[in-house]
Amino acid sequence: xxxxxxxxxxxxxxxxxxxxILSVVNLFLKDKQNNLSEQILxxxxxANCGACGFSSCEEYAKALAxxxxxxxxxxxxxxxxxxxxxxxxxxxxxDYKKRFAHVKCRGSLESTSKIAEFINIKTxxxxxxxxxxxxxxxxxxxxxxxxxxxxxxxxxxxxxGVSYIDRVKCVGCGKCIEVCPKNIIVLLDHQNQAIVCxxxxxxGAVSKLACSVSCVACRMCEKTCHLGAxxxxxxxxxxxxxxxxxxxxxxxxxxxxxxxxxxxK
Amino acid sequence: xxxxxxxxxxxSVLTENYVLSKFLGICPFxxxxxxxxxxxxxxxxxxxxxxxxxxxxxxxxxxILMPNNLIFLExxxxxxxxxxxxxxxxxxxxxxxxxxxNSLGIYLPLITTNCAVLGVTILVIEKGSLDSxxxxxxxxxxxxxxxxxxxxxxxxxxxxxxxxxxxxxxNFLKGLPITLIAAALVAVSFFGxxxxxxxxxxx
Numbered sequence: 001x002x003x004x005x006x007x008x009x010x011x012x013x014x015x016x017x018x019x020x021i022l023s024v025v026n027l028f029l030k031d032k033q034n035n036l037s038e039q040i041l042x043x044x045x046x047a048n049c050g051a052c053g054f055s056s057c058e059e060y061a062k063a064l065a066x067x068x069x070x071x072x073x074x075x076x077x078x079x080x081x082x083x084x085x086x087x088x089x090x091x092x093x094x095d096y097k098k099r100f101a102h103v104k105c106r107g108s109l110e111s112t113s114k115i116a117e118f119i120n121i122k123t124x125x126x127x128x129x130x131x132x133x134x135x136x137x138x139x140x141x142x143x144x145x146x147x148x149x150x151x152x153x154x155x156x157x158x159x160x161g162v163s164y165i166d167r168v169k170c171v172g173c174g175k176c177i178e179v180c181p182k183n184i185i186v187l188l189d190h191q192n193q194a195i196v197c198x199x200x201x202x203x204g205a206v207s208k209l210a211c212s213v214s215c216v217a218c219r220m221c222e223k224t225c226h227l228g229a230x231x232x233x234x235x236x237x238x239x240x241x242x243x244x245x246x247x248x249x250x251x252x253x254x255x256x257x258x259x260x261x262x263x264x265k
Numbered sequence: 266x267x268x269x270x271x272x273x274x275x276x277s278v279l280t281e282n283y284v285l286s287k288f289l290g291i292c293p294f295x296x297x298x299x300x301x302x303x304x305x306x307x308x309x310x311x312x313x314x315x316x317x318x319x320x321x322x323x324x325x326x327x328x329i330l331m332p333n334n335l336i337f338l339e340x341x342x343x344x345x346x347x348x349x350x351x352x353x354x355x356x357x358x359x360x361x362x363x364x365x366x367n368s369l370g371i372y373l374p375l376i377t378t379n380c381a382v383l384g385v386t387i388l389v390i391e392k393g394s395l396d397s398x399x400x401x402x403x404x405x406x407x408x409x410x411x412x413x414x415x416x417x418x419x420x421x422x423x424x425x426x427x428x429x430x431x432x433x434x435x436n437f438l439k440g441l442p443i444t445l446i447a448a449a450l451v452a453v454s455f456f457g458x459x460x461x462x463x464x465x466x467x468x
Contacts, residue, residue, distance in 0.1 A: 007338060010329065014342060018349035025353060029360040058367075 037065035043084045044074060047152050051075040051173035064089065075099065076153075076171040098190040099172035101155075101165050103147075104199040105184050106258060107140040108160035112211035128181035137210035139199040141184060147176035190264065192246035194230060194239050198258040201234045215258050221250035230259075269398070270406050272466050277410030279458035283381045284418040286455055290381025294419060295444060297372050304423035305416070306365040307372060310354060312412025314376055315385045318347050319408035322386045323393075323401055343386050344377075351377045385411045422451055 040061035047057070052073035054060040063069035064085070071085045078098055116134030121127050124146040132138040143161040155169035156176060163185075165176075177185045184199045196215065200207040204216035217235040229243035230250050237250075237259065248261040283289045290311070297307040322343050330336055355373055358366040366373065376382060389404040425447050434443050 003335070006333060007335060010335065010338065011342065011345070014325075014345055018345065022349060022352050022356070025356055029356055 037061040039088060040064050040085065043077075043081055043088065045077045045081065047076050047173070049076055049152050049171075049173035049175055051175070075173050078171065099187045100167050100170040100190060101172060101174065101176055101185050102188050102195060103141060103163050103165055103185050104197060105139070105141040105162055105182075106197045106213045107135070107137055107211045108162050108213075110160070111213045112136050112140065125179070125181045133182070135210075137200055137207070137214065139182060139184065139201060140211065142182065146179045146181070147185060150175045150179040189241065191241070192263050193241050193244045194246060194248070194250050195260045195262050196230075196237045196239060196258060197260055198236065198256075201236050203235055207235070213256055213258050216256060218255060220253045220255060221259060224249050224253045268466060270403065272462055273403055273406050274410040274413075275462040275465070277407050278414040278417065279455070280460070280462055281411075282414040282418055282455050282458075283384060283411045284415055285452040287384065288452075289384040290379050290415060291448075292375065293372050293379060294422065295441075295448065297369065298419055298423040298426055300368075301420060301423045301427065303365075303368045304419040306362075307369055308412070308416035308419040310358070310365075310369070310373065311376055311379065311382065311415050312409070314347065314350050314354060314379075315382050315408045315412045315415075316405065317350050318343070318382055318386050319389055319404055321346050321350070323390065323404050326390050327393075339387065339390075340383070343383055347382050347386070348377045381411070381415060418451070418455075422448065425451060 037058075038061070041058055044057040044061055048055075050056075052060045052069070052075075054063060054069075060069060060074070064071070071089065072082050074081050074085075113136055114134050115136055116131055118127050118130070118134060121130070122144060124133070124142040124144040127133045127142050127144055133142040135142065141162045143158060143163070145156075145158055145163065147163050148156045148158065152173070152175065153169050153171055155166045155171075156163050157166070158164070163176075165185075172187055174187055177183075177187065182199070188195065198207075198211075198213065198215040200210065200214045202210070204218065207214040208216050215235075215237050217232050217237070219232055221230045221237050222232055227243045227245065229240045229245070230237055231240070232238075246261055246263055251259045251261040277283075281287065284291065284294050293307055293311065298304045325342060325346070326336075326339065330338060330342070351374060354376075355366070358369075358373070385408050389399075389407050392407070393399045393404060426444065429443055429447060438446070
């Protein structure tokens with residue numbers, strides 16, 4: 001009996017002592033700045049995507065707590081997070097625009113083909129170093145899916161040899177843009193506009209042979225648009241999103257079918 | 266006086282290496298050995314915990330458990346002490362060495378259940394009960410040696426693993442299998458240290 005009591009007493013007292021020491025140390029090491037950054041960290045999505053320019057959500061939270069950064073840099077969190085942060089930090093509301101990533105290429109397996117085949121090369125970055133990826137078109141999507149691996153949200157999939165981005169799932173963090181060796185992924189504002197789905201800057205005669213859905217710089221879209229919102233630059237159509245009203249005329253006249261008219265409901 | 270201490274230190278670092286010849290603490294040995302700098306941070310943390318744990322548990326055992334016939338509480342109380350020490354270490358690291366805290370991740374709280382730490386505290390007490398000249402200082406030196414041995418094993422193995430990463434490993438051995446084979450080979454090489462400490466110090 002005595003042994004049991006002594007055992008309980010001993011275990012209890014050691015636990016108590018350890019507990020007291022730990023809580024004292026915890027009290028000693030805690031500071032108020034950390035508290036604020038922890039609160040911010042709870043609001044942030046925690047994807048560590050790096051869209052804000054910091055290496056992790058924690059770093060961004062710290063910078064916000066120390067007023068070294070501004071609200072609204074968190075793209076995955078979007079409006080919701082920005083609103084919560086403005087409330088928490090008592091700052092003025094900021095203008096926040098949702099964005100999404102877009103692949104400027106439609107060169108599927110049917111519309112273009114490869115001139116070389118890679119054996120044992122599994123990334124776009126590696127393939128791009130050898131013969132610019134081995135496709136007929138040296139500007140287009142390589143289809144090895146570096147962007148798919150980079151996407152934290154599962155928004156990108158491979159459709160017929162071309163990366164396809166699900167605009168509902170895409171949060172606009174821009175990670176895929178960094179890894180794409182062809183630089184054909186762009187971030188677009190969430191608004192109605194015409195989108196050019198080709199990146200080929202070769203002259204019409206060359207790009208026509210490379211792919212059946214390439215922009216050949218025929219200037220049909222430029223002539224049709226009365227607002228001057230679409231124009232040819234470097235043998236490639238580009239859209240001026242300030243002027244574009246997404247009327248869809250350029251898409252209708254494009255003989256190559258490389259323009260998409262984007263309308264949000 | 267100083268000679269036995271050096272003997273204990275060298276012996277615990279090389280001959281009695283806790284990872285490679287006693288096979289304790291394999292979890293962090295395989296888990297945190299991917300990069301040399303994290304391996305170093307982890308083993309520094311483990312060394313610190315080993316040393317402090319031995320410093321606390323030896324007196325508890327000798328002055329409280331032994332006289333009261335409570336030796337059966339050994340494991341329970343030692344784990345309690347180790348757990349509190351790890352918590353303490355975690356608090357300090359979180360505050361002062363944030364990058365190390367982040368890179369160690371789950372393995373830091375797992376030092377609590379690291380059998381190398383518990384192994385050191387229990388084995389030094391076993392040694393003490395067998396050899397009456399083996400005192401508190403000897404136990405501390407032994408714990409320090411165990412920690413340094415852990416560090417050496419981790420660093421060697423982290424180097425080996427970084428080399429493996431750039432090698433063309435056959436498909437069926439990729440990942441854990443080749444890691445375990447490499448660990449076994451490193452362990453075999455440590456058998457070469459058998460008797461080195463005795464011979465060098467002419468005991």
